[in-house]
Structures are given as C-alpha cells and as structure tokens.
Amino acid sequence: MKKFLLVLLSMVTVVSLAVSVDSKKKKTAYEVKQVTNGGSIAGKALFAGATPPKDETLTLTSEQNLCGNTLPAQKYLINGKKEIKNVVVYIDDIESGKAIPKDKSLIDNVKCAFEPHVSVGYKGNEIDIRNSDPVFHNVHSYISGKTTYNLGLPDKGSVVTKEMKRDGVMEVKCDSHPWMLGYVFISEHPYAVATNETGDFSISDVPPGTYEVKAWHEGFGELSLGQVTVEAGKTAKINANYK
Numbered sequence: 001m002k003k004f005l006l007v008l009l010s011m012v013t014v015v016s017l018a019v020s021v022d023s024k025k026k027k028t029a030y031e032v033k034q035v036t037n038g039g040s041i042a043g044k045a046l047f048a049g050a051t052p053p054k055d056e057t058l059t060l061t062s063e064q065n066l067c068g069n070t071l072p073a074q075k076y077l078i079n080g081k082k083e084i085k086n087v088v089v090y091i092d093d094i095e096s097g098k099a100i101p102k103d104k105s106l107i108d109n110v111k112c113a114f115e116p117h118v119s120v121g122y123k124g125n126e127i128d129i130r131n132s133d134p135v136f137h138n139v140h141s142y143i144s145g146k147t148t149y150n151l152g153l154p155d156k157g158s159v160v161t162k163e164m165k166r167d168g169v170m171e172v173k174c175d176s177h178p179w180m181l182g183y184v185f186i187s188e189h190p191y192a193v194a195t196n197e198t199g200d201f202s203i204s205d206v207p208p209g210t211y212e213v214k215a216w217h218e219g220f221g222e223l224s225l226g227q228v229t230v231e232a233g234k235t236a237k238i239n240a241n242y243k
C-alpha cells in the first residue's frame with residue numbers, strides 16, 4: 001500500500017509539473033494589430049490622504065563643486081493640489097493593439113542626478129546611457145535585483161547604446177555616487193505612460209474592451225485601479241488614488 005501511494009504521488013507531481021510548464025508556454029505574447037476604432041484611458045494620479053509625504057533632500061558626499069551640496073530626491077513630487085508626478089499607469093492584461101514606438105529611451109547623468117528620474121521604455125527598443133557631466137559615472141541598473149547594465153562612462157559626452165531585453169521596473173544607480181537613483185519602467189506593450197507635473201496621464205488608441213489598469217510609483221508602490229471599459233472614439237476616466 002505504501003509503495004502504491006508513493007507511485008501515485010510521483011504521478012501527481014509529474015502531471016502538476018507538466019501542467020505548470022504547459023501554462024507557461026501558453027502565455028500570450030503581445031500582438032501588433034491596426035487600431036482604427038480605438039478609445040482612450042485618461043485620468044490623474046492623486047494623493048488621497050490627509051498629508052502627503054515630503055520629498056527628501058539628499059546630501060552629496062563628493063562633486064560639490066559641480067553639483068552643489070544637496071539635491072532633491074525627486075521621490076515624492078506632489079504639488080499643492082496633491083497631484084503626483086512620475087506615476088506609471090499601464091494596462092495590465094492587454095494582448096493586442098497598436099505598434100510599439102521605436103523611439104530610443106534615455107538615461108542621462110546631469111549634475112549628479114539621473115534625467116529623466118522616471119521614464120517609460122519598451123522591451124526590444126534601444127536605450128542611450130549618457131554622461132553629460134565632466135566626471136566619471138558608473139551606471140549600474142537592475143531588474144528584480146539582477147544586473148541589466150554595468151557601464152563606466154569616463155568622459156563628458158560618453159554614450160553607450162543598449163537593447164532593453166527584459167520588461168519590468170529597472171532601477172538605475174551610480175556606483176561612484178551612491179545618492180544617484182532613477183527608474184525606467186520597461187513595458188512589453190505601448191499602453192504604459194508616466195504622469196506629468198499635474199498628475200495627468202492619457203493612454204491612446206486602445207482597442208475597445210474591458211481592461212485591468214494598474215499604477216506604479218517608486219515610493220507608494222503598485223496600485224490596482226480596477227477595471228475600465230473602453231468604447232470606440234471615447235475616453236474612459238480613471239484615477240490613481242494613493243494614500
């Protein structure tokens with residue numbers, strides 16, 4: 001009886017592994033299709049609590065002659081109306097739609113800070129990693145703790161171009177200047193945008209349908225905005241309300 005149970009358990013394990021592998025194989029890749037009757041998703045990123053967190057001030061430990069003694073962290077860019085900049089809003093479950101833009105992304109070292117601080121890039125596209133400072137920078141980036149790039153940029157004007165091969169939130173640091181921090185949200189599809197200074201976002205040319213919308217912010221984290229239904233030629237409204 002014991003031997004029979006062991007054999008049965010082994011068979012169940014094999015079947016479970018096969019189902020797991022098969023489900024991974026069936027993950028649908030994003031498919032480019034012409035969108036002629038699309039709609040839009042638009043809204044704002046807002047702080048819905050009583051008192052929004054204040055942005056931090058970073059103290060520089062070197063390069064003060066070039067970059068000053070302090071820099072804003074740019075982590076919580078929230079204006080007087082509680083509108084939040086640099087929130088990435090994206091459709092989580094879209095399988096097909098418009099083509100991905102072929103524009104290059106950019107990480108620039110400017111006065112001992114990364115510019116832009118937060119941006120959206122697209123898997124398969126290229127990214128320029130540039131040094132606009134007259135000092136050595138070592139750009140070291142990670143996705144889920146694993147290195148994506150580790151590049152020394154010794155001179156002002158140095159540029160290295162790389163392909164963005166993985167999707168996810170890419171954290172960007174400088175090994176030479178530990179206060180430097182930035183992010184590139186690398187998406188598998190074009191339906192991801194970052195909010196502007198007034199917290200506004202707009203995602204265009206969305207095929208009609210119902211979608212799950214999410215948001216990401218470096219300080220507040222991941223947020224589910226819920227489902228939204230997009231109709232042809234219309235704009236569906238939804239906000240990212242952080243607390």
